Amino acid sequence: MTARTDQTRTGPARTIISVDAMGGDQGPAAVVAGIAHSAQKNREIGFIVHGPGDELKRLVAKRKGLESRCEVRHAPDVVTMDDKPSSVVRHGRETSMWSALESVRNGEATVCVSCGNTGALMLMSVLRLRKLPGIYRPAIAVMWPSQNPQEHNIMLDGGADIRADAKDLMQYALMGASYARNGFGLERPRIGLLNVGTEEHKGRAELREAYDLIAANARTADFEFVGFVEGRDLPGTVCDVIVTDGFTGNVALKTGEGTAKLVGDLLREAFAYSPLSRLASVLAYTSLRRMKKRVDPRRANGGVFLGLNGTVVKSHGSADATGVSSAIKLAFELAQSHFTERLAARVASAALLDQGDSAENTPDEEAQ
Amino acid sequence: MTARTDQTRTGPARTIISVDAMGGDQGPAAVVAGIAHSAQKNREIGFIVHGPGDELKRLVAKRKGLESRCEVRHAPDVVTMDDKPSSVVRHGRETSMWSALESVRNGEATVCVSCGNTGALMLMSVLRLRKLPGIYRPAIAVMWPSQNPQEHNIMLDGGADIRADAKDLMQYALMGASYARNGFGLERPRIGLLNVGTEEHKGRAELREAYDLIAANARTADFEFVGFVEGRDLPGTVCDVIVTDGFTGNVALKTGEGTAKLVGDLLREAFAYSPLSRLASVLAYTSLRRMKKRVDPRRANGGVFLGLNGTVVKSHGSADATGVSSAIKLAFELAQSHFTERLAARVASAALLDQGDSAENTPDEEAQ
Structure with a gap:
């Protein structure tokens, strides 16, 4: 196509x-x-x-x-x-x-x-x-406000499939890197694998296996693998793309949204507290709006199916x-960069590296 | 004891x-x-x-x-x-x-x-x-700032064990309810089970099994089971206690911390932007401090091992x-309420309900 x-x-x-x-x-x-x-x-x-x-x-x-x-x-x-x-x-x-x-x-x-x-x-x-x-498993890549220069990190899977084995996670890394390159113009995206601790001895067995697979593909697929990252790195600056299964990714996404909403609600309450604080909020209006724009989910509105x-x-x-228009803008940018074709080429070249296992990765309509 | x-x-x-x-x-x-x-x-x-x-x-x-x-x-x-x-x-x-x-x-x-x-x-x-x-699996219960009257929700497991089966999750519900009763004075705590969607057909098989087990224990253990909840309910008001496995719980905890920190950093940047916004921040100081106090992790500083x-x-x-003093205050309150003994009594009465499975639940030193 x-x-x-x-x-x-x-x-x-x-x-x-x-x-x-x-x-x-x-x-x-x-x-x-x-x-x-x-x-x-x-x-x-x-x-x-x-x-x-x-x-x-x-x-x-x-x-x-x-x-x-x-x-x-x-x-x-x-x-x-x-x-x-x-x-x-x-x-x-x-x-x-x-x-x-x-x-x-x-x-x-x-x-x-x-x-x-x-x-x-x-x-x-x-x-x-x-x-x-x-x-084998397509993924939903979502955008996460961050302090990186591109102002957003990418996390996948945001909830396409509640399961992911080591090889799926490796493919998420490839697809996420390709998306970061074509959607954000990052030449050599930094990939992190979500875990509960940054020490290598922690976490589930499939994560240790995924760690090795992703590390082995980093050079060919032209990304930097920063290793295990934690929940706090989702809005952080240590990597551009965070890879996880769809269950964990969806919980993290909703938790982030909920936390941002709580802070916003508390901020509103704090500024409504007294006549003086209401006056302060008038003066602070522009500053608060500037901040809100950075974390406004409407402006990073588009989970992309990869x-x-x-x-x-x-x-x-x-x-x-505003939200629909943001999603259309993202769709246009991905179309312009021939993202689908580039992603397909990346996945194909990674599959060549790994021919022994290719039989188990034929398309399968039972993913859900 | x-x-x-x-x-x-x-x-x-x-x-x-x-x-x-x-x-x-x-x-x-x-x-x-x-x-x-x-x-x-x-x-x-x-x-x-x-x-x-x-x-x-x-x-x-x-x-x-x-x-x-x-x-x-x-x-x-x-x-x-x-x-x-x-x-x-x-x-x-x-x-x-x-x-x-x-x-x-x-x-x-x-x-x-x-x-x-x-x-x-x-x-x-x-x-x-x-x-x-x-x-079988002890858990770490953590506090989460929320809009509930008690100002905090409880989530467990925050990372004691990366695994939890249906029965562990049921025990987390019992222990979390007991903690909410003794630590927050909630007579009949509302328990939610963390999942990716609130529809019953979604999520992992062990979660559907846990759903039934928790529902079956709600009356005897004197809590209200609100069913599946999502990440956004961690800081929300639909329940007081959120039950999940330690992997998901730890990712959610760190994600919440990271998101709150990002919003705080962006707020600081927004107020440092121009002379006018710096003036606004001076006037808004008390309001901002009031808000910060509500989400200050030092004031909800104590994961409790249950x-x-x-x-x-x-x-x-x-x-x-300040953080150490908050943890000591929590420790004192739990000691005063004879929490350990009450929790033990709850777990024992639930075990009576469920004698068929008790053989597989002998204490085991290999939990980690």
Whole structure:
């Protein structure tokens, strides 16, 4: 699959992004508002948007200049947050999510963006786009605010699969390095393996095995392996990419979100405490907003599914227009850098290093 | 073991706390300063302090009125943060940590407080104090700032053991409930089981099994089981006690600490940005300090080892005098409430419910 550009329908050469308009908490109006924002900022993007045709056409028509950039694809059904992934893939052919992935599958679009049910999106992506040759478990890479120069670290797996063995973790390192290179422009990303202690004698057996596998691939795959890291290094500066299984990664992600929210709530309470503190908060407004912008999840809004034939960006379920627009921006950047093809080449070259085990890594549709 | 009080050596009836003065990052001076602070605040505590005799006697003599409250017990060796736990238990008989635990073992003191190497302290505690009958894996319960009325939630296991099966998790629920009752005065604590999603079909098999076991014990053990919770509920209000394995718990703990530190650092940067923001920070000083106090790890400074014949409070390795004093306060409160005996009674009554499996739960010294 290559970054498809379309010169006939949408005017100048454009990168086409497929957007699932449904399934987010804020409904299709917020998604179309995000599309309109991105369309204004970047003339090089064209859109295919999926959902109930009449409603979407009305929403698109309201935005000046959007109709010529945005094709509406009718899909009557919606995947809700409560739907079971296994049931969705059996009965979900009429959903906007299925339709949005279909545009990537048939080469009309380069990247798919959805705010919908993560489990359903992952399972459907695996079934429709299929895994890259050599990949057993695809992963969700999430962004984490940090003090590194790029302002975000990457963590994977954020929750695609609750299991991961040593070889999966090694592939997460390869995929995470490739993402950091193409998404953040880091030439030689630093990779850390999440554990409970930095001493080598600590931790689970599969982590010690993964340690050796990742170390063995560092030179060929052009990343630096910093060894074991701890939870405190997720927002830290010792590495750019943190590798872990999807259970631990998901707990860490939600814990980080919860902690940031608690600190924000306490800060608000502290500033509401007295007339003097309310005055202080007025003066501190700009400073507080500057800080908030750095940790605003809407601005780092996009879990990226790695290990598939095609790129899928999962936006936060509660994303508003700003959040959707951030996810589209990320999708565009990944499309421009030919990320899918580069990642596939990396995985293939690592598989060559490791031919003895390749039989056990044939694509498998039972990942969920 | 009962809360021992000593009426001869230290004057009026006192609860004796055994303190390991060594192994913390800030050295014995910070520990003695913390002891002095607690001694001043609370006349009912007496101390046995363990470490190099001459140095400790000098430090104690400097503090007015402390000599009569504080017995120094000479121990020449120190467990460092880099020592391997298995090596410490073989060769550590002359260490202050060993000596501090010995005072609880022989009934001189009710609770032991140490800032030292967590892994070594846990393994030594298991070997010297031994596990409660019926407990297979002891756990470290840590406090987590939250918006609940008690201002903190309890999470266990914070890292005593990287494994936990369904039955261990059920015992963590029992022990956590008992701790919440005696340490926080919550009559009927709400227990949550940490998972990646709140739907029952998600997560690992042992978690679904643990779910049923915990639910079955809720009525007898007098707690409310709220079911599965997510990482964001650690600082949240849906439950008071969060149960998880020590690997996940330790990652979550460090992630929370790292995130809180990042937000603090970004806040400092935001307020240092311009002359106006520096002025705002002066006015906001009291509000910011009020907020900081709520999330200050020194004020919730004490991981408590649960499941042993005796209570051990593990203070943060970098604890200063304030941190040590907080840990001593917690130790005192647990001693006053006869926590060890009550916890033992709870575990014993749960074991009665479940006699079929009791054979596999004999105490085992190989926990680490």
